Amino acid sequence: MKKVCVVGLGYIGLPTSAIFANAGFEVVGVDVNEKVVQTLNKGEIHIEENGLPDLFKKVVREGKFRASLVPEKADVFIIAVPTPIHEDYTANIDYVIDATKSILPYLEKGNVVIVESTIPPRTMDDVVAPIIREHGLDPEKDIYLAHCPERVLPGRILIELVENTRIVGGVTKEAAKKAADVYRAIVKGEVIETEAVTAEMSKLMENTFRDVNIALANELVKISRRIGVDAHKVIELANKHPRVNIHLPGPGVGGHCLAVDPYFIVEKAKEESPLIQTARRINNSMPHFVVEQIQRMTAELTVPKVAIFGLTYKGNTDDVRESPAIKIYELLKQQGRFEVRAYDPHVKQEQVSFPLSTLEEAVDGAHLVVVLADHNEFKNMKAEDFATMKTKVIFDTKNCVHLHDESITVYKIGNLHSVNAIQE
Numbered sequence: 001m002k003k004v005c006v007v008g009l010g011y012i013g014l015p016t017s018a019i020f021a022n023a024g025f026e027v028v029g030v031d032v033n034e035k036v037v038q039t040l041n042k043g044e045i046h047i048e049e050n051g052l053p054d055l056f057k058k059v060v061r062e063g064k065f066r067a068s069l070v071p072e073k074a075d076v077f078i079i080a081v082p083t084p085i086h087e088d089y090t091a092n093i094d095y096v097i098d099a100t101k102s103i104l105p106y107l108e109k110g111n112v113v114i115v116e117s118t119i120p121p122r123t124m125d126d127v128v129a130p131i132i133r134e135h136g137l138d139p140e141k142d143i144y145l146a147h148c149p150e151r152v153l154p155g156r157i158l159i160e161l162v163e164n165t166r167i168v169g170g171v172t173k174e175a176a177k178k179a180a181d182v183y184r185a186i187v188k189g190e191v192i193e194t195e196a197v198t199a200e201m202s203k204l205m206e207n208t209f210r211d212v213n214i215a216l217a218n219e220l221v222k223i224s225r226r227i228g229v230d231a232h233k234v235i236e237l238a239n240k241h242p243r244v245n246i247h248l249p250g251p252g253v254g255g256h257c258l259a260v261d262p263y264f265i266v267e268k269a270k271e272e273s274p275l276i277q278t279a280r281r282i283n284n285s286m287p288h289f290v291v292e293q294i295q296r297m298t299a300e301l302t303v304p305k306v307a308i309f310g311l312t313y314k315g316n317t318d319d320v321r322e323s324p325a326i327k328i329y330e331l332l333k334q335q336g337r338f339e340v341r342a343y344d345p346h347v348k349q350e351q352v353s354f355p356l357s358t359l360e361e362a363v364d365g366a367h368l369v370v371v372l373a374d375h376n377e378f379k380n381m382k383a384e385d386f387a388t389m390k391t392k393v394i395f396d397t398k399n400c401v402h403l404h405d406e407s408i409t410v411y412k413i414g415n416l417h418s419v420n421a422i423q424e
């Protein structure tokens with residue numbers, strides 16, 4: 001039985017640990033957060049992900065997984081720590097550097113070291129490999145060093161970890177093969193071997209492709225408002241073309257991937273990436289656009305009461321990182337004119353710095369509900385849920401509200417040409 005040491009037990013490291021443990025590996029999970037380690041060793045988990053609580057309990061009960069504050073000797077090390085951006089939009093790879101240094105005392109010749117964190121191009125060759133070399137091990141001979149980017153969809157992580165195609169980029173050919181064999185033990189999808197830099201760039205381009213295409217859809221929303229056409233209808237019809245796939249517009253792009261990864265490319269090739277930079281600017285402008293529309297809708301009210309529905313960057317998850325909804329909440333508060341309440345059935349109070357409301361508290365006396373996440377709870381709402389609103393108006397930025405009730409006005413983000421200001 002092989003032993004795997006997973007460093008970083010968040011949205012990626014924890015499900016990955018559970019899958020390896022369930023496949024028969026002995027897994028020790030390492031995290032610098034004491035609370036995370038304590039919670040996990042009790043058999044409980046600190047993140048929301050479909051199916052994970054049950055699988056996790058099972059592997060802990062079977063003694064296949066244990067959490068620790070420090071790494072241990074193992075056959076395989078998997079690094080899944082955060083890679084956020086600095087305020088100047090450059091990559092912060094300090095966590096990857098710290099995590100790599102933390103495993104050095106436990107590394108032995110023949111070990112496989114895999115970085116799953118999303119990293120700027122050339123990080124494996126120019127940053128991670130030199131750390132191992134300085135420690136006295138040859139990253140091209142003694143250690144099998146590889147980058148295997150993660151491309152799972154939150155909410156479907158346990159399925160996609162097994163079914164998705166994996167790209168394994170080795171610092172050497174042999175490293176790619178050894179690391180690919182590790183994944184072949186758990187993955188049903190294809191496992192493709194390549195060079196580290198190609199794996200790094202392919203991951204970044206996947207998210208950049210989506211970011212750029214969402215920017216195109218968001219630009220269409222703005223154009224549609226100007227010329228008076230329903231962007232959602234335009235997208236639906238254009239996508240009938242067999243080779244067109246216009247993405248979905250929304251209140252902005254958030255999360256740890258799409259809103260961050262394109263900057264990793266820009267940082268390394270600024271002059272060559274004007275399209276990527278423009279797309280980022282368009283998507284970053286969407287929270288302001290949403291707030292402008294809220295202002296239009298509430299222009300005639302003295303103290304507009306706005307209920308924000310959904311704070312996560314994505315539906316049916318609890319992830320609020322880089323969420324445009326949080327930005328919209330803050331922008332509204334900054335105006336000083338609005339009374340803002342926020343409701344999200346997936347988000348816990350400790351995740352945000354402002355008070356959360358229940359559904360009843362949020363709608364009570366509200367002039368406007370603004371839907372910012374396509375949680376299933378919002379898709380299935382009934383007219384009764386809005387009964388206590390003062391004026392029954394919903395601004396749906398995710399095109400997910402399907403209410404057909406004459407007493408409720410629903411404005412969709414794709415169709416904002418004729419908005420009537422709400423009357424008290």
Ligand SMILES: NC(=O)c1ccc[n+]([C@@H]2O[C@H](COP(=O)([O-])OP(=O)(O)OC[C@H]3O[C@@H](n4cnc5c(N)ncnc54)[C@H](O)[C@@H]3O)[C@@H](O)[C@H]2O)c1
Pocket residue numbers: 007008009010011012013030031032033036080081082083095098099102116117118119149150151152153154256257
């Ligand atoms: N979440 C996703 O859907 C997703 C998808 C694809 C790729 N990624 C990438 O995977 C990486 C991890 O993302 P995540 O969402 O799991 O992050 P996360 O913030 O949920 O978890 C990271 C964990 O690492 C821990 N940590 C930080 N430094 C550490 C260190 N030196 N040693 C041990 N533990 C440490 C943190 O305490 C935290 O618990 C990032 O690079 C991210 O871009 C994430």
